[in-house]
Amino acid sequence: MLGRPPRPGPVSRRGWPRPPSPPSVEAVTGAVTNDEVAAALTELADLTSIGGGDAFKARAYEKAARAVGGHRVEVATLDAKQLQQIPGVGKAIAEKIIEFCRSGTFPALEKQRAAVPEGLRHLVRIPGLGPKRALVLYQELGVTSVDELQAAVDAGRLDDLPGFGAKTAENLRHGVQVLRSSAGRVHIDVATAAAERIVGVLSEVPGCVRCAYAGSLRRSRETVGDVDVLAASTNPEPLMRALKAMPDVADVIGSGAKKTSIRTTAGLQVDLRVVPPESWGAALQYFTGSKAHNVRLRTIAVHAGLKLSEYGLFDGGTDELIGSRTEEELYRRLGLAWVAPPLREDRGEIEAAQEDRLPVLVTEGDIRGDLHTHTDLTDGVAPLEEMVRAAAARGYAYLAVTDHAPNLSMQRMTTEKMLAQREQVRRLDRVHRRMRLLHGTELNIDPDGAVDWDEEVLAGFDLCVASVHSHFDQPRAAMTRRLIRACENPYVHVIGHPSTRMLGRRDAVDADWEAVFQAAARTGTALEINSSPERLDLGDALVLAARAAGVKFAVNTDAHATAHLDNLRYGVGTAQRGWLTADDVINTWTLRRLQSFLRRKSANT
DNA sequence: GCCGTTTTCGGCCCGACTGTTTTCAGTCG
Numbered sequence: 001m002l003g004r005p006p007r008p009g010p011v012s013r014r015g016w017p018r019p020p021s022p023p024s025v026e027a028v029t030g031a032v033t034n035d036e037v038a039a040a041l042t043e044l045a046d047l048t049s050i051g052g053g054d055a056f057k058a059r060a061y062e063k064a065a066r067a068v069g070g071h072r073v074e075v076a077t078l079d080a081k082q083l084q085q086i087p088g089v090g091k092a093i094a095e096k097i098i099e100f101c102r103s104g105t106f107p108a109l110e111k112q113r114a115a116v117p118e119g120l121r122h123l124v125r126i127p128g129l130g131p132k133r134a135l136v137l138y139q140e141l142g143v144t145s146v147d148e149l150q151a152a153v154d155a156g157r158l159d160d161l162p163g164f165g166a167k168t169a170e171n172l173r174h175g176v177q178v179l180r181s182s183a184g185r186v187h188i189d190v191a192t193a194a195a196e197r198i199v200g201v202l203s204e205v206p207g208c209v210r211c212a213y214a215g216s217l218r219r220s221r222e223t224v225g226d227v228d229v230l231a232a233s234t235n236p237e238p239l240m241r242a243l244k245a246m247p248d249v250a251d252v253i254g255s256g257a258k259k260t261s262i263r264t265t266a267g268l269q270v271d272l273r274v275v276p277p278e279s280w281g282a283a284l285q286y287f288t289g290s291k292a293h294n295v296r297l298r299t300i301a302v303h304a305g306l307k308l309s310e311y312g313l314f315d316g317g318t319d320e321l322i323g324s325r326t327e328e329e330l331y332r333r334l335g336l337a338w339v340a341p342p343l344r345e346d347r348g349e350i351e352a353a354q355e356d357r358l359p360v361l362v363t364e365g366d367i368r369g370d371l372h373t374h375t376d377l378t379d380g381v382a383p384l385e386e387m388v389r390a391a392a393a394r395g396y397a398y399l400a401v402t403d404h405a406p407n408l409s410m411q412r413m414t415t416e417k418m419l420a421q422r423e424q425v426r427r428l429d430r431v432h433r434r435m436r437l438l439h440g441t442e443l444n445i446d447p448d449g450a451v452d453w454d455e456e457v458l459a460g461f462d463l464c465v466a467s468v469h470s471h472f473d474q475p476r477a478a479m480t481r482r483l484i485r486a487c488e489n490p491y492v493h494v495i496g497h498p499s500t501r502m503l504g505r506r507d508a509v510d511a512d513w514e515a516v517f518q519a520a521a522r523t524g525t526a527l528e529i530n531s532s533p534e535r536l537d538l539g540d541a542l543v544l545a546a547r548a549a550g551v552k553f554a555v556n557t558d559a560h561a562t563a564h565l566d567n568l569r570y571g572v573g574t575a576q577r578g579w580l581t582a583d584d585v586i587n588t589w590t591l592r593r594l595q596s597f598l599r600r601k602s603a604n605t
Numbered sequence: 606g607c608c609g610t611t612t613t614c615g616g617c618c619c620g621a622c623t624g625t626t627t628t629c630a631g632t633c634g
Contacts, residue, residue, distance in 0.1 A: 056617060060606040090607050128623095130632050163631085167624060379618095379634095410618045410634065469634055470621080 032076045032101045034563075038069035040100050040109060041093070046121050047112035049131040063088040068097070070381045070561020072390070076101045087381065119145035126175040127506060128168075136161065150176050182504030185223040186268055188570050189533040192217065194268055195227045198243065202272070205242045207235045209277045214287040220342045220573030222536045223503055226269035228287050236274035243272050279311050281326035286310035292346035293339075300334050300350070308334075342576035347544070361576045362555070364569050366588040369398035369435075372442065372465050372496055372528065372556035373565075377421055378404040378411040380560040384421065388428050390562035392435045398591050400463045401425055402440040405452035408469055415457065422460070436591050438462035442496055447471045447478070449485025451492065458491035463598055465528065465556075467496030472509050480512040484519040490602045494554045495520065497530040497537040505534075513542055517549035524601045526554045526586050529578075531571025532564070543578025552597070553585050 045061035048054070067088045068075055075083060075097055083094035099106035123134040123146065137143040140161055141152050153173050158164040195213040203211045208231055212218075215228030231239050240260045244252050253261040253269065260272045275283040286294065287310065301308040305316045312324025313333055323329040328338045336353035340361055343349040352358045374380035375387050382390070384401065391399040403421065404411040422439045429437040440463035443451040451458075451466050458464060466486050474482065486492050498516070499508035520527050527546055530537045535558070538546065543553070555571040557564050575585060582588040586597055 054606080057606050059617075063607080088607070092606055128632070132631055163625065165625060171624090408634075409620055412618070 032104075034068050034071055034075055037075055037097055037100055038065040040105070041065035041068065041096070043121070044096075044109050044112060046124065046131075047109075047116045050120050050124060050134055051112060051116045052131075052135060053112075060088065061093070064093045066561070067381045070563050072382075072386070072562050087376070117144040119148075122146060123149060125505070126172065126179055128171045128175050133163070136163070146176055146179060178505065178507065182223070185225050185504065186266070187223055187503060187533040188217070188221070188536070188573070189567065190266060191224045191227050191268060192570075194248075194264055194266070194270065195229065198227070198229055198246065198270060198272075201246060202229065202231055202239055202242055205233075205238050207233045207238060209233055210280055212284065214284055215289065218288050218341045219290065219344055220570075220577055222539060222574065226271060229270060229272045230280075230283055230287055231272065231274045232277040232280045232283075233274055234276060239272065239274050243270070275310070279324050281328070281330055282308075282312040282324040283310050285327045285330055288341050288344065290345050293344040293349070296346055296350045297334060300336075304334065306334070340576065342573060343579065345577075359579050359581050362572060362580050362582045362585050362588060364572045366582040366585070367396075367555060367568060367572065368589070368591075369396045369400070369587050369594075370557050370559065370565060370568070371400040371438075371440070371463060371494060371554045371587050372402050372530070373399065373559045374403050374442075375401060375421075377417060378413055382562050384424055385428065386562055387559070388432060388435075388437065390565055392432050394565060396435050398436040398438060398587075398594070400438040400440040400465075402442045402463070402465050405441050405443045407444040407446065407452040415453070440464055442467055443492065444469050445482060445486045447474060447482060449482040449489075451486065451489060455491065461491070463493050464491050465494045465496040466492040468498075468500050468509065472500055472506065474509070476510045476512060479509050480515050483511055483516045487516070487519040487523045487525040492525060493598050493601050494526045494528050494556075496528045496556075496558065497532075497535050498527050499537050499539065499542065501537050501539070502534055503536065508537075508539075508542075513545060514549070517546045517551050520546070521550035521552075524552075524597065526552045526597075528558075529553055529555045529571045529575050531555060531557045531567040531569075531574075533567060533570050536570060536574045538574075538578075540574050540577035543575065543580065547578060547580060547584060553580060554587050555585055556587070 041061050042065040045058045045065060048061060049058040067086050071086055080094045080098060083089050083097055084091065096106045096108060117138065120134050120138055123129060123137070123143070124131055126146065137149065137152070141157055143149050143152055149172065152158060153169050158169045195217055199211050199213055202208055210232040212230055213227060214230050216224045217227055233239055236257055240255055243260055243262060244255065248265045249262045250265045251263050253263060258273060261269060263269050273283065273287065298308045301313065302316070306322065307314045307316050313322045313330050314320060315322060323333045331338045331353065336350065337356050337358055339349050339353050339358065342361070343358070349358065370391060373387055375384045376382060377384070380387070387401065388399065404413055406413045418441065425437050425439040440461050443464055443466040445451055445466050445468045466489070483495065483498070486495060500506070501508040527538055529543060553575065555568065555575050557567045557571065559565045559567070586594055589597070
């Protein structure tokens with residue numbers, strides 16, 4: 001299918017996670033998750049487009065992958081007929097899914113894997129490099145990995161390649177850097193899923209007194225390099241054995257009496273430490289970090305004539321144990337209130353804990369509704385009724401449906417479709433007595449800061465989110481003006497994913513954030529904390545700055561499927577890292593207070 | 606490969622930007 005590259009040699013297969021083959025124990029026993037099926041279909045889509053296959057076929061696989069990934073029922077439990085009820089899944093894809101659930105792979109996937117070097121799939125993750133040019137690089141230069149691309153760029157081997165000019169080479173160089181800077185780190189949802197699975201298994205091991213994950217994951221960092229799992233037991237051996245025996249362990253990096261390190265098939269490193277039950281609090285505190293926070297704590301201990309380690313808090317002179325069983329005890333003995341893990345970054349939390357003025361952080365339970373969701377009217381995968389049902393099942397008091405507006409033309413939204421949806425929303429609102437449905441939209445902020453539709457149409461929405469979806473490279477002054485003008489629009493209530501960063505793929509836009517925050521605060525425009533694990537936008541540092549400027553926030557999921565509503569926890573984690581209380585977050589408010597905020601916006605500006 | 610006020614083929618996500626060309630292909634959202 002592909003032309004042979006001029007430079008023969010073994011194809012590098014290092015570095016990229018791929019579903020286990022032969023199938024894992026889980027796959028054979030039928031416990032294949034929707035995410036795994038979606039990953040296989042996505043891989044097939046990628047390989048198809050890179051291999052120069054039918055673009056529409058690739059798109060069909062992609063669409064099916066998204067639908068499966070967001071499907072509320074485990075597809076492993078469905079038969080062919082039921083599978084074909086999922087939009088985008090027909091006879092052929094249903095067969096592939098069934099075969100995948102049975103054996104962990106299927107013939108079309110294996111055929112593509114054999115035809116396309118695996119590294120090429122990773123090449124197209126470089127911003128600005130798509131399947132077409134990745135294929136050219138492979139066929140003409142034999143490039144099959146990011147490393148080889150970097151070498152080819154550095155050696156000037158792209159210069160003679162038609163269609164690759166100096167600017168392209170420079171863009172690729174920068175793209176490789178962006179990709180590299182995220183190397184080895186995984187998104188928080190992947191790490192959380194792995195950590196919870198492991199904690200679940202280890203907690204069942206006889207002799208396990210306590211088990212939890214610590215590290216940056218417990219602090220709700222946006223990405224994590226590895227997962228730290230902590231267990232308390234007087235008998236570590238069975239715990240170590242249980243971890244090494246888990247089905248998705250790819251290799252054991254090291255294993256001893258106190259610590260075992262493994263790498264999962266997804267390429268994630270997991271460190272398990274087992275401590276005596278009486279050291280639990282000290283160990284949990286120590287392994288949660290951050291390093292900077294712990295350095296401060298140890299300094300405080302030393303000044304008090306004490307010594308703090310992962311084994312406990314000791315008298316500096318006599319080495320007598322003063323405390324070690326719980327974190328609360330340790331902090332109290334050091335004269336501090338217990339500090340919630342997301343705050344432990346040495347960003348003022350030590351002083352606040354000493355003076356007993358730590359914020360009461362917003363929690364997932366405080367959230368009363370989601371203000372940014374999509375349906376299959378635009379690029380979501382679930383129909384309106386399903387999204388509404390799923391939100392109601394979460395016990396929400398309100399839900400805003402905010403499909404894309406016409407200016408994002410790929411979504412083919414029209415005023416007619418929007419008005420028809422509004423009728424549907426009003427009708428459903430009468431059915432769901434306990435949950436108020438708000439009809440909203442996600443407007444597109446154009447390069448000048450203007451948005452879709454005229455005032456008359458905009459005035460008909462209950463709530464408008466407005467977001468940047470293009471022209472990310474505008475100079476700082478223009479981008480700042482653009483965002484401020486969006487804030488000044490009386491119909492814009494929330495700025496969606498304000499920095500537009502994609503973790504590991506795209507940097508935040510360049511703007512004078514201080515000026516933007518002041519505009520948001522002045523105009524009563526909330527800034528979103530987008531809970532998608534690929535965004536988490538605003539990020540914690542900007543949240544801190546915005547809060548200081550008096551900004552209010554909306555922690556939304558931007559759900560494109562019912563399952564995405566569960567991503568809320570990650571947005572809340574970021575809000576906590578930004579020191580936010582429930583009062584800072586408008587979607588913790590009662591419907592009445594929220595509506596008053598929305599109305600005041602129009603009056604203010 | 607999916608889908609259908611169209612019933613079995615022919616369309617499917619459209620428009621803009623970028624860098625490269627000299628009229629356009631590739632990429633992105």
